[in-house]
Amino acid sequence: MTEETTETIVHDDARHAEKMAKKKAARDKIMATKVGEKGLIIVNTGKGKGKSTAGFGMIFRHIAHGMPCAVVQFIKGAMETGERDLIDRHFADLCEFHTMGEGFTWETQDRARDVAAAQAAWAKAKDLISSGEKSMVLLDEINIALRYDYLDVAEVIAFLQNEKPPMCHVVMTGRNAKDELIEIADLVTEMELIKHPFRSGIKGQKGVEF
Structure with a gap:
């Protein structure tokens, strides 16, 4: 040199x-x-993969810090998922897990049944949030229930604005988040789809999709 x-x-x-x-x-x-600190309203939406995955990432952060949290799944049904299995087996003392859905709408093909399931999930979510015992509650795929008007978005927004404890974080996932929900949220992330293996004939795979 x-x-x-x-x-x-x-x-x-x-x-x-x-x-x-x-x-x-x-x-x-x-x-x-x-x-400043506050309980955030967090929305993960968009056509890209990773909305629920990002939500569960925050749930596992809570678990790692020993902070009580909960998950309510609005759409996903009895299908096995790695997140639920791990939480139920090892972290049930810190994280309540409620799978309230019966599958995607094209699987049930019964609107009344889907509405009833969504309403039951929302009732459970309100109990968990308003209890003041949870630092974070993940409402997985609630945006889909709102998109199909299984839930009244005005009611959801009123609850979040008026009844959510000040330090409780609420994470809401799913495509096509309502504009009204985006408006009141503190943090909104839109996942953009660039490429997806499904388009090349690759099915959802264990450890990646579930």
Whole structure:
């Protein structure tokens, strides 16, 4: 390595260090203003994969911190899932798991039955949230129940705004989240679909989809 090359590297390292120091100072200034805490309304929606997966990621974070939480599944039925099996076997003391759905709407083909299941799931969700005992409640696929008007979105919003305990996080997943729900949410993520193996004839696989 020549002397000129060494000087160039030292100069570049110094510029990088200076740039990062300025960036850190700016970041620290911003972070100093972020001191509030509240129970968040979180919406994961969009056509892409990962909405429920992201929700369960937060549930497992709660479990790891020893924080009580719960899951209510609005659509998924008796199908085996890795998340439910793991929680029921090892973390039932920290996380209640309620599978209230009977499968996707094209499987049941019975609107009255689907509405009744969604209403029962919502009643359970309200009990869990309003109890004040849970730090987080995941309402898995509730957006689908709202999309098909199995639940009244105005009622759901009124409950979240007026009856949710201040420090309880509520995570709501599923495609086609209602605009009204997005409006009141604190955190909204839209999963974008770019590629999916299903389009190439690959079925849902254990450990990836369930």
